[in-house]
Every structure is written in structure tokens, then in C-alpha cells.
Amino acid sequence: MSSKPTVLIIGAGFTGCALAYDLTLRGFSVTVVERGEICSGTSGRTHGLLHSGGRYCVNDEEAAIECIEENIILRRIARQCMEFNLGMAVAITQEELQFRDNYQAGAEKCGIPVRWMESSEILAREPAINPSVLGGFEIPDGTFDPLRLGLAFAASAKNRGAVFFTYHQVDGIHVDGQSRATNITVINRHTNQRIQLNADVIINATGAWAGKIAALAGVNVPVIPTPGVMVAFNQRLINRPINRLALPGDGDIILPQRRMAVIGTTSFEVEDVDYIPIDAGQVQQMVDRAAEMVPAVRQAGWRGSYMSARPLIQSGTDARSLSRTFKCYDHEADQGLKGFITITGGKATTCRVMAEKTADLVSSKFNISSQCQTSEFVLDSYRTFYFRQPAL
Numbered sequence: 001m002s003s004k005p006t007v008l009i010i011g012a013g014f015t016g017c018a019l020a021y022d023l024t025l026r027g028f029s030v031t032v033v034e035r036g037e038i039c040s041g042t043s044g045r046t047h048g049l050l051h052s053g054g055r056y057c058v059n060d061e062e063a064a065i066e067c068i069e070e071n072i073i074l075r076r077i078a079r080q081c082m083e084f085n086l087g088m089a090v091a092i093t094q095e096e097l098q099f100r101d102n103y104q105a106g107a108e109k110c111g112i113p114v115r116w117m118e119s120s121e122i123l124a125r126e127p128a129i130n131p132s133v134l135g136g137f138e139i140p141d142g143t144f145d146p147l148r149l150g151l152a153f154a155a156s157a158k159n160r161g162a163v164f165f166t167y168h169q170v171d172g173i174h175v176d177g178q179s180r181a182t183n184i185t186v187i188n189r190h191t192n193q194r195i196q197l198n199a200d201v202i203i204n205a206t207g208a209w210a211g212k213i214a215a216l217a218g219v220n221v222p223v224i225p226t227p228g229v230m231v232a233f234n235q236r237l238i239n240r241p242i243n244r245l246a247l248p249g250d251g252d253i254i255l256p257q258r259r260m261a262v263i264g265t266t267s268f269e270v271e272d273v274d275y276i277p278i279d280a281g282q283v284q285q286m287v288d289r290a291a292e293m294v295p296a297v298r299q300a301g302w303r304g305s306y307m308s309a310r311p312l313i314q315s316g317t318d319a320r321s322l323s324r325t326f327k328c329y330d331h332e333a334d335q336g337l338k339g340f341i342t343i344t345g346g347k348a349t350t351c352r353v354m355a356e357k358t359a360d361l362v363s364s365k366f367n368i369s370s371q372c373q374t375s376e377f378v379l380d381s382y383r384t385f386y387f388r389q390p391a392l
């Protein structure tokens, strides 16, 4: 029997996998339960933009600072998942050109290094950009491979003792008479068998599903599932992420992913995160917008369109202006439920620091004064997640 404190994490997206890694490094005994494959929720369906924070530096300073700090760390620890290509924020319209000073001031305030480029330099570097481009900033964006990033964190956790139950869906959380969440009920989706798992602490890392899982334990998490659609083309078209020089809007990102280009995205609210149909009108609207930046998208063949939902935290504003920062809920402090924590919101780019803050809270519950070490070591190869998997 292990004498280590035990932690159950629900959800194996970027957040759950990064958290499993952090907690195993701090000496916890960790079990992760995921209803599908690793990264089968939102994490497997993002653009793969390693944010510099430029996108948020004018109207969401907190998220922008988190992004640039984590961008630097992920470039160091997750090199196996990265394309080191930098990015651009380009002005196509006069209105965007007039945004230049605001953007520069926001970037400076948030510590994001940017460099102004005239249109001739932009076109020399990225000939597919609209020849009417008026100028733009070079920004430290990058591209990552989403599955490799999730698997690299998961492999690093597993290689240090974490146990992953994939294809196990949580459908119940038991709360005892002392208002403590003590165990969960899960269904093995291969065999339909139901098992119970218990732990000292249960962590809800289910992203856009966090509200549903919290409700099983009788607590409320104000997460707003906010989907966006993306379209993949069968040519790269450009070699670095290109953003519009403006506040975030629909269809204002295009980036290379291996031999493809991906454009995105929209932002709207839904209630049922398990059924989000792809709206052909939104797809067309995004292609039209992206063609203003890179006209060749109109001639490129489509590889596919896909959708996923952001876990954004309710703040009483519309979906586009909800902050991209994250929140860790200690449900003992906010609603009197012991042994249950939710971590949600944030970005792929900030998953490591989301895990760090959550692991700090878990450690404090056990009076363990452990330091986060995840920014210090290069992650294990993503391949070792499956390589060392024991036979079922």
C-alpha cells in the first residue's frame, strides 16, 4: 500500500495531463480517468497556436502575460512538439494600421517583444499574404502539435507512476456525511462494467464539461462552453502563424500545421457541449475573412472542418470578450465541499501554469511545501506514453 496522498484527476486533456505530471513530480499518487483517448476533448482540436499573448495584449492583459511567460517555458520543455517559426500580426485595412500604437503599447506593457515590419519585408517573408498589406508586427507566436503536447505531458506523468484509465467515463461522485467527495463511479466504455475509485482529493479537469462534472458533486462551476470552428486546407500556404492586427475576431488566424494550413475561428455559446453541429455559414464566413489575409485559401483544397469548445469562465459579457485566463476552484472554500477541486478556463499555451497553481493548492491541503518543478525539465518523448503501456 502506498503511503503517498492519492489524487484522482477527471479529464486527460492538456490540463489533466500537465497536472498529473506536476503532481507525480511532487510525490503524489495520481490516477487519471478519461472517457475517451488522451486529448479527445478540446485539446485534440485546437489550432495549435503557441500564443505569444499578442492576441490578448490590448484587452486581456492577464491572459497575455500568462501566454508570453508560458510560451518561453514550453519552447524549452516541449521542443519535440514545436515549430519554431515566430508569427505576424498584419494590418490589411487602414483601421488595423491605426491600431498599431495601441498594440505596441499593450505588447510592451505585457512584456511581449514585437518588431514592426513594412509591407515589403512581410511579403518577402510570406509571399502568400495579401499584396495590399499595410505593415505588421513580428511576434513570438509559434505552432505546436496538439496531440504530441498532450501526450508528452501524459508520458512524463506515466513514466513517474501516474495511472491512466482511458475510455472510462465518470457518471457519479459520492459525497459523504461530512461533506467530503470521497469516490467516483466510472463506466468502462469497452466492457460497460462499473467500478468505483477513491482518493484523498478529486480534481475536475474536464474543460468545457467542468460544469457538468461539478454538478455530479453538487457544486456549481460557472464555465461557459464556447465553441469555435476551424478549417484545414491541404497546402501549407504560409510558414508562420498570421493574425489580424486587431482585437480578436472571427476568422482572424491562419497558421501552418505540418503540410496543412488551418484557419480559425468563431466564438459563440452552447448549452450541450456534446453536440455542436458545424455551421456551413460560419465556415464560409471564416474562409472569406481568411482570404482577406491570404487570398490563396480560396483556391486551396479543403482537408476538413472541425469544431471544439473552449472552457471559458462566466463574467457576464459576450463570448468573444470573456477572458482567456483560468481559474482554480477550491470547492471547500467556495461551497463547503471538501476533497474536490476544479481547474478550468485558460489556453493550451497556459496548461503548465494551470497545473502548477492547482498542484500548489493540492499540496497546501496536505501541508506539503513542495516546489513546482515542471518548468525545469524537458518533457519525456510523447511516444513513450504508448510504448510503455502494459497489455490490457
Ligand SMILES: Cc1cc2nc3c(=O)[nH]c(=O)nc-3n(C[C@H](O)[C@H](O)[C@H](O)COP(=O)(O)OP(=O)(O)OC[C@H]3O[C@@H](n4cnc5c(N)ncnc54)[C@H](O)[C@@H]3O)c2cc1C
Pocket (backbone or CB within 6 Å): 010, 011, 012, 013, 014, 015, 016, 033, 034, 035, 036, 037, 038, 039, 040, 041, 042, 043, 044, 045, 046, 047, 048, 049, 050, 051, 168, 169, 170, 171, 205, 206, 207, 208, 209, 213, 226, 227, 228, 229, 230, 264, 265, 307, 308, 309, 310, 311, 344, 345, 346, 347, 348, 349, 350
Ligand atoms: C476552436 C478552438 C481553438 C483553440 N486554439 C487554441 C490555440 O491555438 N492555442 C491555445 O493555446 N489554445 C487554444 N484553444 C484553447 C485550448 O484548446 C483549451 O483551452 C484546452 O484544450 C482545454 O484543455 P482541457 O484539458 O482543460 O480540456 P479538454 O481538452 O476538453 O479535456 C477535458 C477532458 O475531459 C473529458 N471528460 C469530459 N467528461 C468526462 C467524464 N464524464 N468522464 C471522464 N472524462 C470526461 C473529455 O473527454 C476531455 O478529454 C482553442 C480552443 C478552441 C475551442
